[in-house]
Amino acid sequence: MNRKWMFLFLMLTGLALTSGCWGKKELTDIALVSALGIDKNEEGRYVGTIQIINPGNVAGGLQGGGGGQAPSITTYSATGDNMVEMSRRASTKISRRLYYAHTNLVVINEELAKEEGITKIFDAFDRDPEFRTTATIIIAHDTKAADILKTLTGVDKIPANKVIKTLKFTEQRWGEHMEVSIQEGIKDLVSPGKEPVITGFRVNGNAEQGKKLENVQQSALEAILQADGLAVFKDGKLVDWFQGETARGVTWILDKIQGTDININWEGEQEAIAYQVIRQKTKVSANMKNGQPKISIHVRAEGDIGEVMVPVDLTVPSVLFNIEKTLEKEIQKEINHAIQRAQKNQSDIFGFGEAVHRSNPKAWKKLKQDWNNVHFPQLKADVTVEAFVRRTGLRNKPYFSNMESNQ
Amino acid sequence: MEKAKISAYQLFVLILLFEHGTTLLIPLAVEAKQDAWLAVLLGTVGGFILFWIYYGLYQYYPDNLPTQYVQKIIGKVLGRLLGFFFLLYFMYIAARDLRDFGEMLVTVAYPDTPLFIVNALLMLVMVYTVRKGIEVLARTGELFFIIVYLFAITGFILVIASGLLNLTNLKPVLEEGILSIIKITFTQTLYFPFGEVVAFAMILPYVNQSKKAKVAGLFAIGLSGINIAIITALNISVLGVDLVSRSPFPLLSTIQTIRVAEFLERLDVYFMLTSIICGFFKISVYCYVAVIGIADLFNIKESSRLVYPIGIVILFLSITIASNTSEHIKEGLQIIPFFVHMPLQVAVPLLLLVIAFFKNRKSR
Numbered sequence: 017m018n019r020k021w022m023f024l025f026l027m028l029t030g031l032a033l034t035s036g037c038w039g040k041k042e043l044t045d046i047a048l049v050s051a052l053g054i055d056k057n058e059e060g061r062y063v064g065t066i067q068i069i070n071p072g073n074v075a076g077g078l079q080g081g082g083g084g085q086a087p088s089i090t091t092y093s094a095t096g097d098n099m100v101e102m103s104r105r106a107s108t109k110i111s112r113r114l115y116y117a118h119t120n121l122v123v124i125n126e127e128l129a130k131e132e133g134i135t136k137i138f139d140a141f142d143r144d145p146e147f148r149t150t151a152t153i154i155i156a157h158d159t160k161a162a163d164i165l166k167t168l169t170g171v172d173k174i175p176a177n178k179v180i181k182t183l184k185f186t187e188q189r190w191g192e193h194m195e196v197s198i199q200e201g202i203k204d205l206v207s208p209g210k211e212p213v214i215t216g217f218r219v220n221g222n223a224e225q226g227k228k229l230e231n232v233q234q235s236a237l238e239a240i241l242q243a244d245g246l247a248v249f250k251d252g253k254l255v256d257w258f259q260g261e262t263a264r265g266v267t268w269i270l271d272k273i274q275g276t277d278i279n280i281n282w283e284g285e286q287e288a289i290a291y292q293v294i295r296q297k298t299k300v301s302a303n304m305k306n307g308q309p310k311i312s313i314h315v316r317a318e319g320d321i322g323e324v325m326v327p328v329d330l331t332v333p334s335v336l337f338n339i340e341k342t343l344e345k346e347i348q349k350e351i352n353h354a355i356q357r358a359q360k361n362q363s364d365i366f367g368f369g370e371a372v373h374r375s376n377p378k379a380w381k382k383l384k385q386d387w388n389n390v391h392f393p394q395l396k397a398d399v400t401v402e403a404f405v406r407r408t409g410l411r412n413k414p415y416f417s418n419m420e421s422n423q
Numbered sequence: 424m425e426k427a428k429i430s431a432y433q434l435f436v437l438i439l440l441f442e443h444g445t446t447l448l449i450p451l452a453v454e455a456k457q458d459a460w461l462a463v464l465l466g467t468v469g470g471f472i473l474f475w476i477y478y479g480l481y482q483y484y485p486d487n488l489p490t491q492y493v494q495k496i497i498g499k500v501l502g503r504l505l506g507f508f509f510l511l512y513f514m515y516i517a518a519r520d521l522r523d524f525g526e527m528l529v530t531v532a533y534p535d536t537p538l539f540i541v542n543a544l545l546m547l548v549m550v551y552t553v554r555k556g557i558e559v560l561a562r563t564g565e566l567f568f569i570i571v572y573l574f575a576i577t578g579f580i581l582v583i584a585s586g587l588l589n590l591t592n593l594k595p596v597l598e599e600g601i602l603s604i605i606k607i608t609f610t611q612t613l614y615f616p617f618g619e620v621v622a623f624a625m626i627l628p629y630v631n632q633s634k635k636a637k638v639a640g641l642f643a644i645g646l647s648g649i650n651i652a653i654i655t656a657l658n659i660s661v662l663g664v665d666l667v668s669r670s671p672f673p674l675l676s677t678i679q680t681i682r683v684a685e686f687l688e689r690l691d692v693y694f695m696l697t698s699i700i701c702g703f704f705k706i707s708v709y710c711y712v713a714v715i716g717i718a719d720l721f722n723i724k725e726s727s728r729l730v731y732p733i734g735i736v737i738l739f740l741s742i743t744i745a746s747n748t749s750e751h752i753k754e755g756l757q758i759i760p761f762f763v764h765m766p767l768q769v770a771v772p773l774l775l776l777v778i779a780f781f782k783n784r785k786s787r
Contacts, residue, residue, distance in 0.1 A: 039536060207663075377598040
């Protein structure tokens with residue numbers, strides 16, 4: 017009997033001792049870091065900007081009242097020779113322990129990416145068990161990383177979430193940008209057959225006004241965070257920005273298009289028909305011909321007609337067939353633009369090198385050394401596109417086609 | 424010898440959980456790059472042969488523990504000495520595995536807790552189970568086997584559902600040629616995890632259906648080989664070769680990248696639960712075979728009395744075998760396979776089988 021009680025006592029003590037009080041962190045003692053920005057100052061030290069969520073103000077805003085007194089986030093800056101020093105030194109300014117497990121966004125200064133490169137800054141994020149490598153990386157385009165983090169946003173109260181959701185939905189709807197996580201970024205940096213591409217964000221408007229609470233108290237915000245361009249890297253350094261259709265050419269090749277809109281000219285009218293891509297699949301393969309690598313890119317796109325600005329009879333299959341042919345040329349043009357520009361930059365952002373490695377590991381061993389500088393710029397890429405118009409929406413002929421025939 | 428019996432199915436479950444013990448935790452055959460899964464499968468084939476050797480020895484002496492039959496095969500003094508070496512080996516590997524799990528927990532989840540506390544708490548549970556005997560351990564195994572499989576299947580579905588599986592990472596197959604894979608098999612995957620089944624030579628006499636034991640053992644090794652190969656291939660296809668080779672716990676990194684429907688993410692606990700359950704069985708089995716072996720060798724009637732002292736020895740050994748993680752891993756991958764695993768898992772049992780074969784032929 018005595019033994020049983022003894023055992024119960026031991027179990028209860030064990031329960032009390034093992035329930036995690038050793039490294040306890042009270043919720044009121046941690047500062048949830050939503051985003052981290054990295055700049056560099058004149059002395060060559062890193063300046064980290066830490067965006068911390070003010071939980072009370074986020075909740076207040078959602079309930080429709082009480083959210084007006086203070087912004088939903090607070091930012092702090094700290095300097096250091098590396099990320100860990102910067103983060104630890106930041107504790108001189110912040111009343112709580114910085115908690116990085118919910119950090120979803122890392123913003124990198126454009127100048128830093130151009131001059132020093134991004135090769136070395138990710139180690140702390142990769143190594144730390146608290147930090148998640150699924151966090152998204154973006155490059156601050158034409159502004160400091162700090163400004164991106166300090167800008168207050170509407171609708172989605174936490175700027176880090178606003179940036180990530182913007183990226184997610186623009187990737188689905190427009191397709192010129194893509195979400196790249198730290199893990200993917202590192203993978204591309206390490207691989208000899210692929211270079212990283214990372215989406216840029218800019219502050220559209222007055223960055224100073226964007227920091228004030230008044231920014232979100234009006235219907236047209238003074239400063240908006242906007243996805244802007246794809247940053248192309250070579251040897252870890254930012255070398256070029258791809259914009260518009262060139263950027264979309266990159267997402268086509270990388271098979272990241274989930275939906276987009278393509279305009280084509282029709283019977284002399286510019287940009288007369290809008291085609292909405294619903295699904296697509298890109299296959300990249302490599303083969304060796306006479307000792308030279310050759311890349312074949314095959315794109316298959318399916319979609320609907322979204323809008324027509326010319327009287328065109330969409331009930332006729334041959335018309336749709338012609339539209340498909342024009343679309344194929346248009347997509348081919350975008351892809352070729354992107355390839356040419358990347359070849360000029362001597363940066364294989366498409367992973368063609370990896371395709372060669374997969375198909376012909378022996379040849380790759382020889383080509384690997386100067387892939388980006390010698391072989392990639394001379395690469396011949398054979399682009400074939402298949403575009404399908406599946407449906408034309410609720411109407412076949414546009415309403416104005418009958419108007420014109422009446423006249 | 425403890426008076427206990429386990430069924431062939433229970434043996435199957437125990438071997439399966441045992442094999443998954445540390446293999447879920449650490450990267451296997453990273454030198455084989457994207458072909459690591461092939462090296463694991465080749466290791467499984469080797470595992471079949473090794474199990475056949477242990478089973479062959481068991482068939483000659485179905486009622487004796489290995490510590491007893493080595494004395495019959497090579498004489499009392501040498502046999503006792505060899506048996507003693509085996510027991511030291513079991514205790515040492517138990518300590519190594521305990522250290523592996525302690526390191527994982529401290530690195531991943533409890534950065535502020537000392538390693539000793541983590542290891543002591545793990546050891547406490549295992550010592551309690553081992554004290555209750557092999558039957559209890561086997562029944563616990565049956566229970567957890569289902570749980571582990573549920574975790575494994577849901578985890579696998581989640582990885583696929585989040586669209587992380589990138590099979591192109593597994594290409595090109597056999598980049599370095601088949602010879603390098605065979606080399607890695609014989610320097611690594613054969614001994615760890617498949618050769619470690621040598622611990623079950625001590626458990627085979629407890630199985631009540633000796634014929635079925637062979638089938639159960641081979642099935643368990645085959646299935647765990649396939650499972651481990653799938654996990655290895657999964658890690659590589661999700662993370663890529665480079666990241667796997669840089670991660671001390673690749674499966675954790677794989678699980679961490681799962682993101683399904685915005686809310687199913689950060690499932691680290693999945694990994695922790697599964698690996699700790701399997702690790703529990705691995706260390707418990709080692710601990711148990713060390714206890715019954717010592718009881719047998721030193722003629723101690725009540726083997727359960729030995730459990731606590733041996734548990735404490737394993738616990739302290741786990742702390743003192745290495746001063747940091749790198750040293751611990753380096754020893755495990757470069758020194759142990761050649762100087763400890765190879766002789767004790769392959770050379771000695773094979774030699775014993777040959778001698779036993781001739782001895783028994785003569786007597787007949």
